[in-house]
Amino acid sequence: MATRPIPAAETAHPEQQYLDLMQDIWKNGNERSDRTGVGTRSIFGATLRYDLSGGAMPLVTTKRVYWKTATRELLWFLTGSTNIRPLVLQGVKIWNEWPHARYVRDTGDDLSLEAFVARIADDPVFAEEWGDLGPVYGKQWVDWPTYEQTGNGNYRKGEGINQVAQTVDSLINNPGSRRHIIEGWNVAELDSMALPPCHKTYQFHVAGDRLNCILYQRSCDVALGLPFNLWSAALLAQMMAQQTGLAPGELVWMGGDVHLYLNHAHLVTEQVEREPRGHPTLEIKRKPDSIFGYAIEDFEVHGYDPHPPISAPVAV
Structure with a gap:
């Protein structure tokens, strides 16, 4: 309406x-x-x-x-x-649910949200793999992607x-x-x-x-x-x-x-x-x-x- x-x-x-x-x-x-x-x-x-x-x-x-x-x-x-890790380390929780849901879906590990967030904070390697939200x-x-054509007609990231x-x-x-x-x-x-x-x-x-x-x-x-x-x-x-x-x-x-x-x-x-x-x-x-x-x-x-x-x- x-x-x-x-x-x-x-x-x-x-x-x-x-x-x-x-x-x-x-x-x-x-x-x-x-x-x-x-x-x-x-x-x-x-x-x-x-x-x-x-x-x-x-x-x-x-x-x-x-x-x-x-x-x-x-x-x-x-x-x-x-990546949510800088937010997690400041106690900011507003983005936690999305990567947690992805982790549970992709791994089948029924890790609680609290345990997932604690691991993001404590384990930088785990955070790098599972804490990212995409672009x-x-x-x-601040980093909108661009692409430029190479000599062979392909494109590379600019x-x-x-x-x-x-x-x-x-x-x-x-x-x-x-x-x-x-x-x-x-x-x-x-x-x-x-x-x-x-x-x-x-x-x-x-x-x-x-x-x-x-x-x-x-x-x-x-x-x-x-x-x-x-x-x-x-x-x-x-x-x-x-x-x-x-x-x-x-x-x-x-x-x-x-x-x-x-x-x-x-x-x-x-x-x-x-x-x-x-x-x-x-x-x-x-x-x-x-x-x-x-x-x-x-x-x-x-x-x-x-x-x-x-x-x-x-x-x-």
């Missing part, structure tokens, strides 16, 4: 957009089967808008969002790594393209361009990825001295994924603004298949009844020499007093 963007009233808390979207999906979404077997309620096409000026961030307050986990994931993307986000962002570095450069040197894009959807490599990119396309736009960002997300788990995606996109926009000498502008989030899993009913019911509170802001404590030089210690959030977390299962 068709749907519409859910604008928030000018006087409403910015987070109300998110809660209204959640409620709209749960009440009006089309119930569908999906690849996980869990089932969803889904709408097609939604838009959220957030002003990032003054360090404002779309950090959901109606449940606790572990923003440091999302930040560590973004910094991991920027390294180009596709997911970071690989495409030098990878660092889209992030190119975008920073173009924002500084050609701000009026309409090609400030970071793309994750590499059709040739989708089948090699543990999960094809959901937050797939970022586009930046310079308006005066302000930097705006659009994220297009082809598939979005609104209950568990979207709070992380909003934070990460806004954080990337804030970092890009700092690196290019621009002021943070607006984050526009656009979703394609926007859904809630059927086994998240308790989460939806509880969360939409909660009132957003406070206006979290981000402080970036230093300006590194490049977009790739940030560390977790560079970020501090002020004014974040969320409601308690709400647990819900991840569909893999």
